[in-house]
Amino acid sequence: xxxxxxxxxxxxxxxxxxxxxxxxxxxxxxxxxxxxxxxxxxxxxxxxxxxxxxxxxxxxxxxxxxxxxxxxxxxxxxxxxxxxxxxxxxxxxxxxxxxxxxxxxxxxxxxxxxxxxxxxxxxxxxxxxxxxxxxxxxxxxxxxxxxxxxxxxxxxxxxxxxxxxxxxxxxxxxxxxxxxxxxxxxxxxxxxxxxxxxxxxxxxxxxxxxxxxxxxxxxxxxxxxxxxxxxxxxxxxxxxxxxxxxxxxxxxxxxxxxxxxxxxxxxxxxxxxxxxxxxxxxxxxxxxxxxxxxxxxxxxxxxxxxxxxxxxxxxxxxxxxxxxxxxxxxxxxxxxxxxxxxxxxxxxxxxxxxxxxxxxxxxxxxxxxxxxxxxxxxxxxxxxxxxxxxxxxxxxxxxxxxxxxxxxxxxxxxxxxxxxxxxxx
Amino acid sequence: xxxxxxxxxxxxxxxxxxxxxxxxxxxxxxxxxxxxxxxxxxxxxxxxxxxxxxxxxxxxxxxxxxxxxxxxxxxxxxxxxxxxxxxxxxxxxxxxxxxxxxxxxxxxxxxxxxxxxxxxxxxxxxxxxxxxxxxxxxxxxxxxxxxxxxxxxxxxxxxxxxxxxxxxxxxxxxxxxxxxxxxxxxxxxxxxxxxxxxxxxxxxxxxxxxxxxxxxxxxxxxxxxxxxxxxxxxxxxxxxxxxxxxxxxxxxxxxxxxxxxxxxxxxxxxxxxxxxxxxxxxxxxxxxxxxxxxxxxxxxxxxxxxxxxxxxxxxxxxxxxxxxxxxxxxxxxxxxxxxxxxxxxxxxxxxxxxxxxxxxxxxxxxxxxxxxxxxxxxxxxxxxxxxxxxxxxxxxx
Numbered sequence: 001x002x003x004x005x006x007x008x009x010x011x012x013x014x015x016x017x018x019x020x021x022x023x024x025x026x027x028x029x030x031x032x033x034x035x036x037x038x039x040x041x042x043x044x045x046x047x048x049x050x051x052x053x054x055x056x057x058x059x060x061x062x063x064x065x066x067x068x069x070x071x072x073x074x075x076x077x078x079x080x081x082x083x084x085x086x087x088x089x090x091x092x093x094x095x096x097x098x099x100x101x102x103x104x105x106x107x108x109x110x111x112x113x114x115x116x117x118x119x120x121x122x123x124x125x126x127x128x129x130x131x132x133x134x135x136x137x138x139x140x141x142x143x144x145x146x147x148x149x150x151x152x153x154x155x156x157x158x159x160x161x162x163x164x165x166x167x168x169x170x171x172x173x174x175x176x177x178x179x180x181x182x183x184x185x186x187x188x189x190x191x192x193x194x195x196x197x198x199x200x201x202x203x204x205x206x207x208x209x210x211x212x213x214x215x216x217x218x219x220x221x222x223x224x225x226x227x228x229x230x231x232x233x234x235x236x237x238x239x240x241x242x243x244x245x246x247x248x249x250x251x252x253x254x255x256x257x258x259x260x261x262x263x264x265x266x267x268x269x270x271x272x273x274x275x276x277x278x279x280x281x282x283x284x285x286x287x288x289x290x291x292x293x294x295x296x297x298x299x300x301x302x303x304x305x306x307x308x309x310x311x312x313x314x315x316x317x318x319x320x321x322x323x324x325x326x327x328x329x330x331x332x333x334x335x336x337x338x339x340x341x342x343x344x345x346x347x348x349x350x351x352x353x354x355x356x357x358x359x360x361x362x363x364x365x366x367x368x369x370x371x372x373x374x375x376x377x378x379x380x381x382x383x384x385x386x387x388x389x390x391x392x393x394x395x396x397x398x399x400x401x402x403x404x405x406x407x408x409x410x411x412x413x414x415x416x417x418x419x420x421x422x423x424x425x
Numbered sequence: 426x427x428x429x430x431x432x433x434x435x436x437x438x439x440x441x442x443x444x445x446x447x448x449x450x451x452x453x454x455x456x457x458x459x460x461x462x463x464x465x466x467x468x469x470x471x472x473x474x475x476x477x478x479x480x481x482x483x484x485x486x487x488x489x490x491x492x493x494x495x496x497x498x499x500x501x502x503x504x505x506x507x508x509x510x511x512x513x514x515x516x517x518x519x520x521x522x523x524x525x526x527x528x529x530x531x532x533x534x535x536x537x538x539x540x541x542x543x544x545x546x547x548x549x550x551x552x553x554x555x556x557x558x559x560x561x562x563x564x565x566x567x568x569x570x571x572x573x574x575x576x577x578x579x580x581x582x583x584x585x586x587x588x589x590x591x592x593x594x595x596x597x598x599x600x601x602x603x604x605x606x607x608x609x610x611x612x613x614x615x616x617x618x619x620x621x622x623x624x625x626x627x628x629x630x631x632x633x634x635x636x637x638x639x640x641x642x643x644x645x646x647x648x649x650x651x652x653x654x655x656x657x658x659x660x661x662x663x664x665x666x667x668x669x670x671x672x673x674x675x676x677x678x679x680x681x682x683x684x685x686x687x688x689x690x691x692x693x694x695x696x697x698x699x700x701x702x703x704x705x706x707x708x709x710x711x712x713x714x715x716x717x718x719x720x721x722x723x724x725x726x727x728x729x730x731x732x733x734x735x736x737x738x739x740x741x742x743x744x745x746x747x748x749x750x751x752x753x754x755x756x757x758x759x760x761x762x763x764x765x766x767x768x769x770x771x772x773x774x775x776x777x778x779x780x781x782x783x784x785x786x787x788x789x790x791x792x793x794x795x796x797x798x799x800x801x802x803x804x805x806x807x808x809x810x811x812x813x814x815x816x817x818x819x820x821x822x
Contacts, residue, residue, distance in 0.1 A: 049556025052564060106598060108534045108577040111635065113559060119638075120546045129546040131539055131634035135473075138641040147643030148811075152533055152577075153599035157812050160699060168606050168697040168813055171598045173532075173577045181595055185610075192617040209560055217569035277528075277594035279585040282495065282573045291591065412573070413582025415594050 179359025317346025437514025667762015
């Protein structure tokens with residue numbers, strides 16, 4: 001039986017509740033069945049017109065209605081639903097009284113086109129619309145709800161009110177590593193003794209015309225629109241970009257001692273967290289892979305494990321030519337000769353890239369893989385890339401008993417996080 | 426004697442605002458014998474007023490022109506201030522220290538291409554197919570790399586690229602509260618031995634039509650003519666936004682001593698909390714925070730550096746609370762403007778400067794009184810204009 005403290009004498013941090021929504025569906029059960037069945041959640045975008053766009057597909061969450069649709073509105077709603085699932089499973093902090101802080105991975109917030117157009121309309125400007133006109137309309141009143149909705153603090157504050165988390169909510173963004181960062185912040189707060197438990201959630205529902213186009217302009221997205229399910233091809237030779245997607249994942253973290261004392265079921269253990277920043281380029285990793293290597297090594301050191309202990313890697317695996325290549329460089333540097341024989345699969349082949357939420361969503365799938373002894377596949381793996389001789393669990397889930405896994409998250413802007421997750425308490 | 430190795434101390438300050446660049450320029454402006462003179466631009470965004478950023482000699486902190494071009498103003502201001510902080514701490518260019526230095530950046534979002542927005546808004550009503558029109562113009566008119574100037578975490582990303590801070594990197598979002606939480610978590614990590622050396626701060630560009638618009642939507646913008654934070658309350662209060670970059674190097678005492686760094690001030694305590702802002706709740710949080718640090722307080726040598734925003738309800742509630750404390754007060758938004766995310770780090774910076782000089786600077790508003798006796802401590806308040814309450818105690822090293 002695992003001790004209540006780890007190799008450095010710190011409290012062991014465990015996961016006792018999880019909630020997840022992706023384009024595959026709502027809840028752990030629905031997602032796990034689809035994920036291990038090799039199903040794709042990527043579809044044609046119907047939320048807005050895609051005329052003139054190079055990419056017309058995404059992993060949108062279209063089945064959760066929200067009034068006054070916007071990225072923060074849907075992101076908040078997804079967060080509420082996954083938190084409710086996680087709290088129900090853990091049995092901790094129900095009734096709007098969660099006994100610890102909230103760490104939230106959130107996409108950046110800004111006014112969107114429908115709100116800008118509403119201001120332009122209200123301004124009465126005809127031929128030519130200027131920001132001065134929008135501002136005049138704003139001063140005339142009636143847009144207070146927009147002001148509140150598009151504050152960066154609004155989602156966290158609203159979740160803190162609803163779930164009764166303690167203290168100031170922390171909303172973090174390290175781009176595509178945000179979910180991992182939020183988990184790490186929660187683990188560190190518990191290790192510092194600030195709380196026995198923490199609520200962590202990553203959420204992202206920012207698929208709109210402008211966000212798709214922004215990624216398109218950076219040539220980051222797959223343009224293989226038909227069929228949508230075939231677009232996300234991590235580790236394949238013919239991979240050509242990621243697929244933008246929505247989703248949310250929530251985890252209840254608490255000390256193992258606390259979980260044991262209340263008789264809670266432990267779903268998984270966050271054994272270690274590692275991070276390293278990259279000063280090379282705004283969108284590209286250092287060619288030597290140093291930061292990616294460092295973040296995996298830091299995570300293993302933090303967990304007190306040798307690379308040999310790791311039996312599964314939940315890859316960042318975006319399906320961009322650059323990411324998958326650099327991730328492989330990192331994995332070979334850290335795991336040496338074992339690299340080609342460790343199963344490394346990418347959930348993004350099925351759910352797309354849930355961006356801010358990815359680190360949290362994929363940590364949850366990693367926990368489920370260890371718990372069920374079943375590794376989710378990398379689908380669309382038809383043309384192996386000879387430069388990346390990975391065992392990516394091609395196309396079909398695989399039964400495997402794994403004790404420890406890592407989950408990687410690498411962000412634009414050079415922020416990288418790696419989590420070590422253990423299955424047994 | 427208690428072991429103070431894990432004290433969180435300030436060893437570097439970088440600040441750029443309407444008052445100038447660097448701590449000396451700020452101290453000079455705040456202690457001008459002729460009295461304090463605000464720097465306000467009442468024309469560019471009339472009727473809103475803003476405190477404009479002073480001229481920045483960018484080449485000194487961002488030597489590559491290519492890097493400057495990749496950034497928008499909010500990032501340039503922030504990377505510039507971060508460079509000043511690293512210079513001040515004697516860390517600039519020290520790859521060993523920068524390689525293990527972490528950062529917590531408090532950030533909002535970046536600038537847009539306003540001309541593109543205006544052209545699209547003008548054309549949309551006449552377009553036969555509005556969706557197609559929007560897509561076509563975003564695709565063809567937006568600069569491809571603008572996205573990288575907009576993402577919140579790319580201020581941190583640019584600091585990694587330009588200054589080489591690569592130990593670890595986190596960005597917190599959420600207006601004033603995230604700046605205070607950045608400081609709190611940096612200090613807590615040091616106290617717990619989770620790190621020794623952290624760069625903490627952020628930047629804000631107030632000279633942007635979209636942020637001025639945002640606070641106008643909220644009815645939060647102060648009406649002209651300009652008045653200080655307290656005087657403004659007689660005319661309904663409100664925000665005057667200010668452009669600012671501020672970073673602090675926060676370090677464990679043991680680490681600072683081992684490398685022979687000058688310790689400017691100590692962060693004896695920092696606490697943050699939230700409430701729904703029902704009447705009295707923010708005051709309750711402030712009192713709880715105050716009592717938790719009262720043991721370190723020396724009433725006779727202490728003043729308050731207030732982060733009051735100017736918005737009527739929270740500013741007036743804070744004023745009543747400060748009245749009860751009975752300490753000399755400076756509301757620094759009168760001088761810097763209200764700067765959202767980096768407000769709390771900037772208030773700490775001015776508190777540390779005052780502690781370093783052993784005296785409080787000039788009153789900034791008719792309601793503020795001169796403090797003649799020596800200053801060795803400062804309480805720093807950080808009430809967000811909407812949410813979040815923070816309090817810190819900065820003391821002599």
